[in-house]
Amino acid sequence: MAQTKKSARRPCFMDQEVHRKLQELADKKKMSLYDYTNYLLESALEIENSGVGLENLKELMIVLGRIAQNYKGIIVIAPFSTLSTPSEWRDLGKRLGIIAKESFSNERDSVIKMCKSLLQVFGYVQEASNYVRVVSPSLMSDNTLNNLKELLEGILESSSLKGSVFWDKGIIGIKFES
Structure with a gap:
């Protein structure tokens, strides 16, 4: 103190x-x-x-706090470089989606919060009523975009929400159906 x-x-x-x-x-x-x-x-x-916005840190802490309080499984932290195939990225997304669902009472909030926490590493995350996305110059690599696309599709697959992943050079996100 x-x-x-x-x-x-x-x-x-x-x-x-x-x-x-x-x-x-x-x-x-x-x-x-x-x-x-x-x-x-x-x-x-x-x-x-230090360059970390309080709003971003708050969102991350809420997600990690909820997971720590409610998730009863094992969480392994490993560098993203350990995932080499698209199926591994999709599988990771599915597992993260399941963890998020178990940690929050509202499924839509759980998906949005998990996506925001993952995407804020890349840049400024924007959220509206029907989408969450990140816009960043670090998203110019096709490999990075493809891996994130698989990850987000896995999160979406593990939920009952209807939506799709959208991406282009410098942007990626999930758009939800009404």
Whole structure:
């Protein structure tokens, strides 16, 4: 935890509900509200300054947290380079889709959150009511696009959702049917 720093206090205005929640968490950690708020803000600034957006990190943490709470299987972490054939990418997508389904109560949310977590590695993820996609200059390789296409199709196959994977140079995503 952060150490108490002796510095001049400055007023900070915030929503009453945010203040209440901060106070509760500070109390649980046996910290002053001032110290806890500074700890959180310093951590957030460090994350943002490292080039990782808080919004992206929040989505990833929600997905990983849900999986950790609800999934009762084994998760193996390996570099993507261990997958060499399209069928292996599709199979990985199916397995990730099943894990996501078991971790969230809403199947559509589970597919969207899993896709967003995987795609944010490549660039800026965009989401609308009927699609989730990533636009990135790192998606210019046919091999990368084909592997991601298989992965996303596997996730979609493991769900009961209707939709399709779309891709082109620099973009890939899933479009859902209404």
